[in-house]
Amino acid sequence: MRRERVEIEQLFKEKFENASIEPDNMVWENLEMNLESIPKKMNFFRWFVSALTIASAVFVYWYWPLINLTQTTQNRPSAISGAMLHETEVLEETLKHTSETPKSDEKSFLIEQKADSSKIFYAPTIIMPESDVSETLPEHFNNSEKIIETHQTKEAAEINFQVSTQNGCAPLIVSFENKSVNVNDFEWSLGDGNTYSGVSLTYVYKNPGTYIVSLKTSENENLTKLDTIIVFDVPEIKLTVNPNGPVRPGEKINFISNNLPDENVKWSFGDGLFSFSANTVHEYQKAGEYDVYCIIINKNSCVDSAFVKKIIVSEIFHSIDFPTAFAPNIFGEPERQYAFNARKNELFFPLAIGVLEYNLKIYNRHGVLLFETNDISIGWTGYYSHKLVPQDVYIFKASGKFENGETFSKAGNVTVVY
Numbered sequence: 124m125r126r127e128r129v130e131i132e133q134l135f136k137e138k139f140e141n142a143s144i145e146p147d148n149m150v151w152e153n154l155e156m157n158l159e160s161i162p163k164k165m166n167f168f169r170w171f172v173s174a175l176t177i178a179s180a181v182f183v184y185w186y187w188p189l190i191n192l193t194q195t196t197q198n199r200p201s202a203i204s205g206a207m208l209h210e211t212e213v214l215e216e217t218l219k220h221t222s223e224t225p226k227s228d229e230k231s232f233l234i235e236q237k238a239d240s241s242k243i244f245y246a247p248t249i250i251m252p253e254s255d256v257s258e259t260l261p262e263h264f265n266n267s268e269k270i271i272e273t274h275q276t277k278e279a280a281e282i283n284f285q286v287s288t289q290n291g292c293a294p295l296i297v298s299f300e301n302k303s304v305n306v307n308d309f310e311w312s313l314g315d316g317n318t319y320s321g322v323s324l325t326y327v328y329k330n331p332g333t334y335i336v337s338l339k340t341s342e343n344e345n346l347t348k349l350d351t352i353i354v355f356d357v358p359e360i361k362l363t364v365n366p367n368g369p370v371r372p373g374e375k376i377n378f379i380s381n382n383l384p385d386e387n388v389k390w391s392f393g394d395g396l397f398s399f400s401a402n403t404v405h406e407y408q409k410a411g412e413y414d415v416y417c418i419i420i421n422k423n424s425c426v427d428s429a430f431v432k433k434i435i436v437s438e439i440f441h442s443i444d445f446p447t448a449f450a451p452n453i454f455g456e457p458e459r460q461y462a463f464n465a466r467k468n469e470l471f472f473p474l475a476i477g478v479l480e481y482n483l484k485i486y487n488r489h490g491v492l493l494f495e496t497n498d499i500s501i502g503w504t505g506y507y508s509h510k511l512v513p514q515d516v517y518i519f520k521a522s523g524k525f526e527n528g529e530t531f532s533k534a535g536n537v538t539v540v541y
């Protein structure tokens with residue numbers, strides 16, 4: 124059996140020893156392409172490993188100390204962190220004298236700022252005892268609060284105020300609002316001799332004039348604010364009405380104003396009619412009582428107004444009325460004659476219309492006749508035998524006849540005052 128196998132092997136060698144099979148051309152091409160790609164893959168692999176190595180080195184060199192310093196600072200508040208100090212480096216002289224590793228209580232560690240350096244250096248973390256932290260801090264760290272205060276510049280002091288109005292008619296109300304900055308002490312001068320030491324105020328100028336207002340402070344004599352307030356005069360009404368007593372419908376009444384030419388006058392007659400003339404004439408067409416007003420406006424638009432009087436218009440053409448008191452002239456007996464229906468308080472006489480006949484008698488409380496007249500234009504002066512009577516109540520009696528033929532008789536009391 125063994126012999127047969129040897130013969131068969133011998134026979135196989137003899138038959139196939141010189142036999143050969145040529146491979147296909149595609150096989151050789153694929154083999155060449157695979158062989159060429161091996162160096163490229165090796166080059167890429169080498170580049171990747173190199174880049175990874177460099178990145179790891181950069182991370183360890185630049186960022187690992189920062190992470191370590193952050194953790195150390197959080198765990199030990201009293202530690203001085205050697206975290207990133209921009210543009211600084213450790214002095215070479217210190218390193219020369221320090222051959223051993225710095226101890227935790229060593230205070231000779233110095234840091235110097237390098238102005239022209241474009242790099243960022245990291246100083247090692249040095250742990251100091253808590254009691255020595257303030258002593259080992261660099262000078263620019265200890266003075267950080269002072270540096271902040273230096274940059275916080277204080278705003279300059281300023282005196283200023285604002286007025287509610289610059290001018291107006293008397294009495295003028297002016298409000299002064301203080302707008303000063305960084306000032307605590309104030310001195311107001313209001314221009315009329317009055318002063319004030321508060322912050323703001325409201326003031327009334329009663330008299331016309333020009334007032335220089337000033338605000339200053341005793342803290343700085345150079346800080347002063349000035350302003351001008353002008354107070355205008357108000358016109359004064361001076362009026363005359365004639366006749367002064369009751370009138371008939373259609374009777375003319377003269378209204379006269381003695382004001383300045385540059386002042387505007389407005390009359391209101393109470394019957395719905397007006398006049399803008401300083402001197403005017405008016406007639407009432409119906410009987411009644413009418414209130415007359417006058418308004419005057421000057422060139423500064425200041426206004427004064429007054430109630431003139433109550434005008435009585437009556438269709439009854441006869442009447443007579445007597446006052447209840449009067450004030451004689453104490454410096455001497457005046458003239459007894461008076462204008463018809465004129466108001467003269469130093470004489471005692473009636474207001475009358477349509478009186479044809481007239482008689483007036485004055486008695487004291489003892490029944491002594493002191494005065495008598497039959498002329499309605501003659502009044503009692505308050506004198507008896509050219510001497511002033513005492514202040515007292517006296518009795519009058521009047522009688523007569525109106526133009527329409529009616530008679531009248533009146534009696535009453537009159538008080539002499541002075």
